[in-house]
Amino acid sequence: MSAAVLMMKRSALVLAVGALTVLGGCSLFSSSKAPKPAPLEQITPEIKPQLLWSQRIDNTTFAQTITARGDKFFIAAGDGSVLALQAATGQTVWRADVGAKLSAGVGSDGRYAAVVTRNNELVVIDAGKVTWRKALPTPVIAAPFVAGERVFVLTVDRQVLTYDAQDGRKIFDMRRPGEPLTLAKAGVIGSFMDTLVVGQGSRLAGVDPLRGTVRWEASVANPRGTNEVERLADLVAPLVRNGEVLCARAFQSAVGCVSAERGATIWSRNVGGVNGVGGDTEYIYGADASDRLSAWRIASGDTAWTAEQFTNRKLGVPLAVGNSVMVGDFEGYLHFVARDSGKTLARMETDGSPIVTAPVLLDGIALVATSKGGLYAIKPQ
Numbered sequence: 001m002s003a004a005v006l007m008m009k010r011s012a013l014v015l016a017v018g019a020l021t022v023l024g025g026c027s028l029f030s031s032s033k034a035p036k037p038a039p040l041e042q043i044t045p046e047i048k049p050q051l052l053w054s055q056r057i058d059n060t061t062f063a064q065t066i067t068a069r070g071d072k073f074f075i076a077a078g079d080g081s082v083l084a085l086q087a088a089t090g091q092t093v094w095r096a097d098v099g100a101k102l103s104a105g106v107g108s109d110g111r112y113a114a115v116v117t118r119n120n121e122l123v124v125i126d127a128g129k130v131t132w133r134k135a136l137p138t139p140v141i142a143a144p145f146v147a148g149e150r151v152f153v154l155t156v157d158r159q160v161l162t163y164d165a166q167d168g169r170k171i172f173d174m175r176r177p178g179e180p181l182t183l184a185k186a187g188v189i190g191s192f193m194d195t196l197v198v199g200q201g202s203r204l205a206g207v208d209p210l211r212g213t214v215r216w217e218a219s220v221a222n223p224r225g226t227n228e229v230e231r232l233a234d235l236v237a238p239l240v241r242n243g244e245v246l247c248a249r250a251f252q253s254a255v256g257c258v259s260a261e262r263g264a265t266i267w268s269r270n271v272g273g274v275n276g277v278g279g280d281t282e283y284i285y286g287a288d289a290s291d292r293l294s295a296w297r298i299a300s301g302d303t304a305w306t307a308e309q310f311t312n313r314k315l316g317v318p319l320a321v322g323n324s325v326m327v328g329d330f331e332g333y334l335h336f337v338a339r340d341s342g343k344t345l346a347r348m349e350t351d352g353s354p355i356v357t358a359p360v361l362l363d364g365i366a367l368v369a370t371s372k373g374g375l376y377a378i379k380p381q
Contacts, residue, residue, distance in 0.1 A: 035290075037312040040333070045346040047324060049336060050379040052365060053090035057081065057373045065143040065186065065237065066369060068362035069110035075375065076106040076115050076143075082125055084113070087362045090377060094128030104186070105143035105357070107151075112165045114144035114151045124151060124165060132168035136161065142186040142237060145196075148209065154189040157182050158200055158234075160207065172212035176200060183234040185274075188248050190239040192260040199235030202250045204258050216263025221250030221270075238317065238358050240279035242298055247284050249277050255286055257298060267301030276358055278318035278325065283339065285318040285325050293318065293327065293342060307342030310335060317358035319366055321380040328355025332370055336380060350376050 057077040067074040072093060073085045080100050084093040100117040107114050113125040120136040122144065138155035145152040146165060153161040160174040188199030195215060196207040202221040205214050223231040233250040240247040245266065247257040255277055256268030272289030279285060283295040283304055291311050295304040314330035324336045324345055332350040337343060353372040360367050366378045 035312045037291075037314070037330070038308075038310060040347070041309050041344060043344050043347065047336060047345045047381045049326075049334070049346055049348055049381060051348070052088070052377045052379050054377065055085075055090055055375045057083070057375065065105040065107070066357050066360045066367055067106055067108045067113075067143065068360045068367070069108050071363070072110070073360065073362065073367050073377075074106045074108040074113050075369070076102050076104075077373070078102060080117070082106055082113055082115055084108075084128070085375075087365050087367070087377070090375070096125045096128050096130060098123045098125075098130060104140050107144040107146045109146040109149075109165075112146050112149075112151070114146050114153075114165075116140040116144065116153070122151070122153060122161075122163070124163075124168065131166075134163060134168050134170075139184075141184060142189055145189045145191070147191055150209065152189060152196060152198075152209070154187050154198055156184055158187060158198070160189075160196070160198055160212065162209070162212065171210075174207060174212040174214075176214075183232060183236070183251055185234070185251065186237040188235040188237050188239045190241065190246075192241065192244065192246060195260065197239065197246060197260065199239075199248065202233040202235065202253070204235065204246060204248065206260060206263055218258035218263055218265045220248055220256035220258065220265070220268055221254035222268070223250075223253060236274065236276050238276045238278075240277055240284060242279060242281055245298060247277060247279055247298065249273060249275070249286060252289070255284060255296060257284065257301070266299075269296060269301050269303075275315070276317045278320055278327075278358070280320035280339065283320070285320065285327075285339075287315040287318070287327070291315045293325075293337065295325075295339070295342065304340070305342040307337060307344075309344060314354065316355045319359035319361060321361060321364075321366060324380055326359055326366060326378075326380060328359070328368055330354045332374075334368065334376075334378070348378065350374055 104116040149165045162171040196209040206216040221233045223233040233253040244261040257266045277286035293307040316328045318327040334348040336346040351374045353370045357369045
């Protein structure tokens with residue numbers, strides 16, 4: 001179990017509001033009478049996912065992301081090790097030690113890799129060698145975003161800090177008024193063409209990556225509630241992109257998509273849930289607060305199907321692969337369901353511990369990490 005911590009920006013205090021499981025599949029507040037997870041259903045496998053390779057590194061429960069660039073996976077271990085692995089074989093290309101425990105996963109553009117330590121220090125690595133460090137003013141949980149020889153950092157209180165990847169020179173910081181509370185969970189940061197895209201509360205914002213000025217904003221959710229905690233609806237990673245359509249989950253309130261070209265909301269659906277969503281060219285996939293797995297049509301937001309065989313199994317972030325969708329649970333099982341119906345097609349075991357990262361796909365290979373530090377590279381079929 002890990003504490004769900006909210007940062008009070010106005011008073012600079014930290015408020016612990018309850019306990020979440022690693023995957024966050026339960027409600028915000030812990031309960032001794034939590035509902036029992038659904039038993040594993042009896043299935044006749046219709047596909048045969050293949051385990052290509054596996055490794056064990058240090059505890060990775062902190063890591064919200066694994067990054068895939070070129071032909072490599074980039075992984076950060078809890079002890080401060082950062083690795084670049086060949087996707088096809090798992091062979092180590094380079095390994096670096098930043099000398100401190102980490103608070104966020106790793107971001108990379110294929111050359112530069114960036115992590116943040118628990119001492120709020122941004123560390124940038126080039127080809128396995130630490131090149132520079134910078135102290136940050138606010139804690140960071142989201143993996144830095146590296147693109148265009150710049151390193152973009154999204155802090156817990158949703159500041160955007162930007163540095164030159166080569167020498168660490170600060171380019172700009174974007175500080176915007178926001179909600180009294182923000183969620184201590186990895187927020188949304190990514191890009192669309194020449195625009196930086198970041199989550200600002202329940203909104204997606206398109207930002208000029210050279211100047212830090214806002215080009216557009218679009219709401220994913222309309223926060224509701226009688227108090228600040230109930231109205232908390234920060235966007236949580238990962239960001240799903242399909243052409244100019246960007247989709248994300250607003251914590252415990254909604255799933256929605258926006259047009260990056262028009263800077264406008266396409267649709268938003270009220271649905272509980274605390275983890276990010278996955279998607280492909282037709283659907284957005286995500287679990288609700290009871291771990292019912294649903295698919296929404298990316299064009300309209302209409303529900304295509306809902307699968308209830310995984311209720312209360314604390315599902316993670318789904319990953320669409322071919323004609324199936326892969327999603328991990330709190331016991332380390334990987335479930336594969338049909339993308340057009342939600343029917344279970346196959347199941348794989350890992351090491352019995354929760355899947356703690358959103359699965360990442362590269363050249364048809366999916367990589368997942370467990371809370372025991374297991375890495376599993378899988379070729380879904």
